[in-house]
Amino acid sequence: MIEFSFWDILRNLLLAARWTVLLSLVSFIGGGMVGAALLFLRIGGQRWARLLSRGYIQLFQGTPLLMQLFLAFFGLGLFGIDVPAWLAACVALILWTAAFLAEIWRGCVESIAKGQWEVSASLGMGYLQQMRYVILPQALKVAVPPTVGFSVQVVKGTALTSIIGFVELSKAGSIVTNATFQPFTVYGLVALIYFALCWPLSKSSQLLERKLNVAHRNH
Amino acid sequence: MSLIAITEVKKRFGDNEVLKGISIDVAPGEVVAIIGKSGSGKSTLLRCINGLETIDEGSIVVAGAQFLPDEVHLKALRLKVGMIFQQFNLFPHLTAGGNVMLSQMVVKKTPKRDAEAVARKMLDRVGLAHKFDALPDELSGGQQQRVAIARALAMQPIALLCDEITSALDPELVAEVLAVVKELAAEGMTLVMVTHEMRFARDVCSRVVFMHQGRVHEIGAPEDVFANPRTPELRQFLGVQ
Numbered sequence: 001m002i003e004f005s006f007w008d009i010l011r012n013l014l015l016a017a018r019w020t021v022l023l024s025l026v027s028f029i030g031g032g033m034v035g036a037a038l039l040f041l042r043i044g045g046q047r048w049a050r051l052l053s054r055g056y057i058q059l060f061q062g063t064p065l066l067m068q069l070f071l072a073f074f075g076l077g078l079f080g081i082d083v084p085a086w087l088a089a090c091v092a093l094i095l096w097t098a099a100f101l102a103e104i105w106r107g108c109v110e111s112i113a114k115g116q117w118e119v120s121a122s123l124g125m126g127y128l129q130q131m132r133y134v135i136l137p138q139a140l141k142v143a144v145p146p147t148v149g150f151s152v153q154v155v156k157g158t159a160l161t162s163i164i165g166f167v168e169l170s171k172a173g174s175i176v177t178n179a180t181f182q183p184f185t186v187y188g189l190v191a192l193i194y195f196a197l198c199w200p201l202s203k204s205s206q207l208l209e210r211k212l213n214v215a216h217r218n219h
Numbered sequence: 220m221s222l223i224a225i226t227e228v229k230k231r232f233g234d235n236e237v238l239k240g241i242s243i244d245v246a247p248g249e250v251v252a253i254i255g256k257s258g259s260g261k262s263t264l265l266r267c268i269n270g271l272e273t274i275d276e277g278s279i280v281v282a283g284a285q286f287l288p289d290e291v292h293l294k295a296l297r298l299k300v301g302m303i304f305q306q307f308n309l310f311p312h313l314t315a316g317g318n319v320m321l322s323q324m325v326v327k328k329t330p331k332r333d334a335e336a337v338a339r340k341m342l343d344r345v346g347l348a349h350k351f352d353a354l355p356d357e358l359s360g361g362q363q364q365r366v367a368i369a370r371a372l373a374m375q376p377i378a379l380l381c382d383e384i385t386s387a388l389d390p391e392l393v394a395e396v397l398a399v400v401k402e403l404a405a406e407g408m409t410l411v412m413v414t415h416e417m418r419f420a421r422d423v424c425s426r427v428v429f430m431h432q433g434r435v436h437e438i439g440a441p442e443d444v445f446a447n448p449r450t451p452e453l454r455q456f457l458g459v460q
Contacts, residue, residue: 113306113308115304115306115308116308116310118271118304118308119302119304119308119367120310120322121270121271121293121297122269122271122297122301122302122371123297123301123321123322123326123370123371123374124294124297124298124322124326124327124374125322125325125326126290126294127290129325129326133321133325134310134321137312138310138311138312141312
């Protein structure tokens, strides 16, 4: 039987952790873009757009991420399209992230006083101008802490993609366990790596909150 | 010809009819005070003139332009009529100067340098030239309201609507804001103001409108309205027997 050193285990896990980081980044950036589009539909003037966006958000918030992954992975397979695990993982995570970010940001936009909309309208600004120059600059400040906070959920959410066979940190953990028969060491390390990724994010969310002094501005 | 022609305007919120057929004509250079109890519809009327509320019946014509609730007409209307609010509503993320510059640059596409020149001039007009770089947080309520007036003036409106602009201010700060408004009136600006400052209405306004339950109950020169209130409602409102 081959002996695996502690370093062998750690190295393999760290290599796999790159995929967790990459998948998190892709989900977060892609989800941010889709989320922004959803946000504009959600609070914009068109009724059908509001309903569509609300339906989307409720659907993705109301079903487990795991089911969404399964559907992305196996669903398209039904139509004869062969979906690689990485693609299904990216798509499902982006769509899932978008739903949550859109809802977080909607709260931020709605927290801006109604008077700001009224006064910018009374100065002759159109909807997009109001958003661009008055509402979003204020809402973004409010949005930073919860958005960074939510990124922690995204990092942890990537662990589920191991179920459809995408080899990221969690999947690597089970593969290495099967080879080394040292589950406690391996999963302990896996947990520590997740913690090393997430803790700085949570911490920075707290720091940002204090720095931007979100709760006590302008009131 | 009247600058603002309000004809038989009706406005409902659900079953509640807030404006029950209002007709007022405002001539250029006139200063009109709208007084009345809260709930009498005076703020709603002002918001209708600026297109912040749609009207259900009647018409509002400002300098020949009909009020229609689509973006193009609304924008044209709002370029003619500026509005100042009770809660100042300064943009908290911009300096005083930035507040006055923003809409000029965004709406009128004025180049930054020109917008800044106008902003300095307007802030000077309200006595706040030295606060150009101050954030709204750093200003007193009275100063904030004066910046709001400068911001509205920078769009060069032909009329200004003032919605209880001194009601959120400490008593000692009311005077500085009213002094600015008085100066505007003296310069010939057309003003329609909802106000609780009866003495100011008496001294500065050319006409006073008393609204009661969604109707114009009494209208006339301030000396008549205040000295000889004809209806018991106005007498009660003014506290005279």
